[in-house]
Amino acid sequence: MTEGNFVDYVKVHLSSGNxxxxxxxxxxxxxVAKGGPDGGDGGRGGHIILRGNKNLWTLLSFKFKRHFKAGHGEHxxxxxxxGADGEDIYLDVPLGTVVRDSETNEVLFEITEDGEEKIVVEGGLGGRGNWHFKxxxxxxxxxxxxxxxxxEKDVTLELKVLxxxxxxxxxxxxxxxxxxxxTAAKPKIADYPFTTLKPNLGIVQYREFKSFVIADIPGIIEGAAEGKGLGHYFLRHIERNSSLLFMIPADAKDIVEEYEILLNELRKYNPELLDKERIVAISKSDLLDEELRSEMKEELDAYFKETDYLFISSVAQTGLQELKDRLWKQLND
Structure with missing residues (x-):
């Protein structure tokens, strides 16, 4: 899936039927003289209904059509x-979609199960015929x-990646x-910051035909919890992940300081994120010689006493199998 096709935030205008x-x-x-009243009731107006679909990964279907109107009830x-009820409109959304009122920003509900249906806008009730008033x-x-x-209602659909x-x-x-x-994913890669602007998903093939899903989320910067940079647009995706893999490059000025900044941003956004299992990967470790790695390991051993960490290099293909093993163990413990 190309980056432009990953849509995770849309505003739509919904109108139910009269x-x-x-x-x-x-x-x-x-x-039959003076047969009396026999006027029937009017039909209900159509609802706008959101339905969870496990086969969808993005809100792409709402990219070019954002106005939806249900059918009117017949007299x-x-x-x-x-009268016949108005036609209901069903809108399929991926699992993990949060629905907000665009005016108040209030969370109306979340779609988390396949086939789950929620009425966003209810159709108007039909009027009663005159025989009721005899x-x-x-x-x-x-x-x-x-x-x-x-x-009529304006709602915002936000996708939190599962x-x-x-x-x-x-x-x-x-x-x-x-x-x-x-994974077999082909994300955009370049040597400048913010190359990734949308989350990318990939399936990691593990031993004995097992697999798990990994999400590449746009980079955090200090102040992201207050909306700086891409801010909340990527932090919400972290909420849906079972485990977190912190990545800090080996050529960082201070690995411990970077890790603390990342933790602090997650804490400010949602303290519950720190309850998730996590592993720290020191990336680009092919830049280190044995002496420098030994010195760095002594410092990190003293700091990461309860947090699992390891050195990896995606370019040199070192430490990747060990990383998969640790992630699989953590996910299945």
Whole structure:
């Protein structure tokens, strides 16, 4: 999937159908004098319904069409015939889609299961026909209820990527290079920051035909939790990952400091993210000689006492199998 086809944030305008009006028909048949009211009820207006679809990975279907309108209910008829309900509109979305009211920013609901259906905008109710209003003192009511108008609503659809492992790191930490090395994904790779602007997904083939999904998420910068840089556009994707793989390049000025900044941004955005299992990968380790690696290992051993870490190089293809083994173990413990 190309970067331009990965759509994870759209605003759509939804309109439900109007309810049909009730009938004011009076029964008129040969040999039946003053048959009385027999006007039927109006039909319900169509709903706008979101439906979870496990085969979708993006909100691409909403890229070029963002206005949806359900059908109107038909009017009631004679012989107490109820009008047909308006046609419902079903919009399929990928699992992990969060639905917000665009005006208030309130979260309405989330779609997390395949086939799950949620009504976003309800259709208007049909009006009742005149036979409902017949009384002992009013045998021939000549009025009925009008249908209730449909509703209009602007909603925002946000996709939180569902993946087993999420890559977390600063721009140019080597996340996309790792993804291309361990999966068949072909993310854009270049030697400048913010090459990745949209999440990329890849399937890691493991031993004995097993596999897990890894997500390359756009790079974090300091202040991202306040919306700086790509801010919340990528932080929300981390919430859906089972495990986090922190990537820090071996040529960073201070590995521990970078790690602390990354942790702090996650903490400010959502403290629960720190409860996830995590592994730290020191990328671009092919730049280190044995002496420098030994010195760095002594320092990191003292700091990462409870956090698992390892040296890897996507270019030199070193440490990648060990990384897969540790991720698989962590995901299945």
């Amino acid at each position: 309810g049909g009006k009730g009938s004011t028909h009076l029964r008129r048949e040969k040999y 009631g008829a004679k012989q107490r015939s109820t 009384t002992s003192t009013n045998q021939t009511p000549r009025y009925a209820q009008p249908g209730i108008p449909g509703q 993946a087993d492992v999420g890559l977390v790191g600063f721009p140019n930490a080597g996340k996309s290079t790792l993804l291309s090395a361990v």
